Amino acid sequence: MDFKAVFIALETVCDESVDALCGPPDLPYGAVAQRLVTTIVQIQEHGRALLPVVAGFAAVYHHYDFDAETPANGYRTLVKVLQSCLLHIIHKGRYVATNCHGAFFRAEHNACELEAYCSALCQLRALLYLAQRLLHDNGHGQLISTQDGAVSRRFVREYSSMHKACFYGRCLGFQFSATLRPFLQSVVISMVSYGETYGKQQSGLGMAALSLLTSGKYVIDPEQRGAEFERITQNLDLQFWKSFWNLTESGLITGFTRITSNPVNVNLTITLPPVQLRLPLTSDPRLTTPVSPPVAHTGPGPVHARLISHELRDGQDTQELLAYSDMEESPMVLNMVSSWSQKKARSPWLMIHFHGGGFVAQTSKSHEYYLRSWSKDLKVPILSVDYSLSPEAPFPRALEECFYAYCWALKNAHLLGSTAERVCLTGDSAGGNLCITVSMKAVSMGIRVPDGIMAAYPATLLTIDASPSRLLTLIDPLLPLGVLAKCLNAYAGLGTLSALGRDTALLLSDLTWGASNWLQSFLDPARSRGPTRPPPTLSPSKPLASSASDPVLRSDSGGGGDDERDYPDGFQPLRSECLAFVLQSSCPVIKNPFVSPLLAPNELLKGLPPVHIVASALDALLDDSVMFAKKLRDMGQPVTLSVAEDLPHGFLSLSQLTKETEVASDICVKRIREVFQQKNPPSNLRKRPTNNNNNNNK
Structure with a gap:
């Protein structure tokens, strides 16, 4: 679908929804109606700001394809993900505009849905601005920043502080095939339930049973599920991920797999001396x-x-x-x-x-x-x-x-x-x-x-260098940057299980909800929390050196340092209350050609x-x-x-x-x-x- 048609549809739907909510007769859910109006206006503002950004990418991203028959690269992917988010919002907005006066309209539910997608849209807008920085700083046709360490440091910095829970709650898997979303929801619920019981003295089967008992609350409350999944993906140690991924090799699961898969005449494990x-x-x-x-x-x-x-x-x-x-x-x-x-x-x-x-x-x-x-x-x-x-x-x-x-x-x-x-x-x-x-x-x-x-x-x-597609690790439920970095560093020999476990213990004890909020405000008072309710508000703005007509964000100093400003006036992404720790190593092993x-x-x-x-x-x-x-x-x-x-x-x-x-x-x-x-x-x-x-x- 042409991106211009998507933005036109978004503008139309937002206007229709606001008119329906603000017009007579008065709605019985006045406070919730105001939440809906506020959220829709914010969505409309994000859409208007993003249209020229997407147009800028559309004009150049063919230069980054492998060939004309393979239109694929990270810039296209970011636009594709954004369009998926906008199409979900358009669908929900049309429902609100048509049914908001109906007797069976669930005002609270629809307000929460739109607020979640508004948060997701805000964070996607931040990713597109970061992608603009990559477009500006990388060489022609280059997708990965392997030379400029400052770009990759900003990438890790944003992952560490950016609010991501909205992508793991109501919006989970919106960018993927619709038939995969129920499976992704099951994986996320299983992971947060397993994380709650992880470390307890239980057998594998006992832990699985205990996780099943605790999973109900994460089915009912998607906001809680998103917040807990964000916490887990931010800082839990590598041993947790090894343990969770290896659940797929439990006797029950592998037995089921063998029953449902094609039979084979030979399935033999061998040991080579x-x-x-x-x-x-x-x-x-x-x-x-x-x-x-x-x-x-x-x-x-x-x-x-x-x-x-x-x-x-x-x-x-x-x-x-x-x-x-x-x-x-x-x-x-x-x-x-x-x-x-x-x-x-x-x-x-x-x-x-x-x-x-x-x-x-x-x-x-x-x-x-x-x-x-x-x-x-x-x-x-x-x-x-x-x-x-x-x-x-x-x-x-x-x-x-x-x-x-x-x-x-x-x-x-x-x-x-x-x-x-x-x-x-x-x-x-x-x-x-x-x-x-x-x-x-x-x-x-x-x-x-x-x-x-x-x-x-x-x-x-296997470096933690930035690229437009790697920006998706800030929102991907299956490959978040914190987990990816732990895997790559482990393969490169950076740290052991015990060291990673100690880091996690320190982080989880020190970065509590209150302490991390205090630390965040201390580091940058302009950065605000990323709540799911009431509706998210944009943080105070940072000045931007470039003009409004320049689609590429430029630095204040032009020096390429970490003090460069990535976002335009009046915009900041939502920030997390749970800071992540990502080890960005310069160990030469990672750059070994055989790595x-x-x-x-x-x-x-x-x-x-x-x-x-x-x-x-x-x-x-x-x-x-x-x-x-x-x-x-x-x-x-x-x-x-x-x-x-x-x-x-x-x-x-x-x-x-x-x-x-x-x-x-x-x-x-x-x-x-x-x-x-x-x-x-x-x-x-x-x-x-x-x-x-x-x-x-x-």
């Missing part, structure tokens, strides 16, 4: 190079993985493979399978999968649902690697384990039911990062690289196989995907970028919930099939120059 491997060099297959087992942090250790295959194939029921199994019942299961299944020949294809979970949580169990479907649809065996998790095993342990599993699979493909004529690496989020970095390591060692990569919404830059492949030099990326990225238009990491795809394309590397609409980060784990997530999963399958069915890749993808040291390893 830490022994040195030798692989041939692509430059001269007569020579080999050693591949050591993972050693970082804890010394040599095994790597765990799961073999999934819809069809039983040659090699998968051998005693040699069963020797790697750590499941006592595996021989019996495979014998039962082989007794009634017709064994198929080895597949020419092999998929190696690295799961997501922010480098800190989950295993292949959490991703079984879609892997089972993929194995059936593609008729391919899948080896999913259960790499060690942070912060107990930070970088480079996960990379070492994934690379070792990749090399082991190349040497032992016959046990996995494959001839490995075509090998595709797949992964989502953190797993997408590992797909790319494992391939980079194969390039650097001069061994065979995979024939292609399918990375779903990958994390390609943040977007920062890798061209020489290291030159040998990558075709990379297929599947992103989401509403993902906070969208710009990571766009910029990485553009970098590969500009180098002449084969790359594609597909963008799914109206879905959040992590949509593969939701593929069984809605038609939209199923379609996005099908896009991933299509890209994987392209890797397997491609004609012989260029010779430079098979044979590469290698280090002289490698040539000596025979």
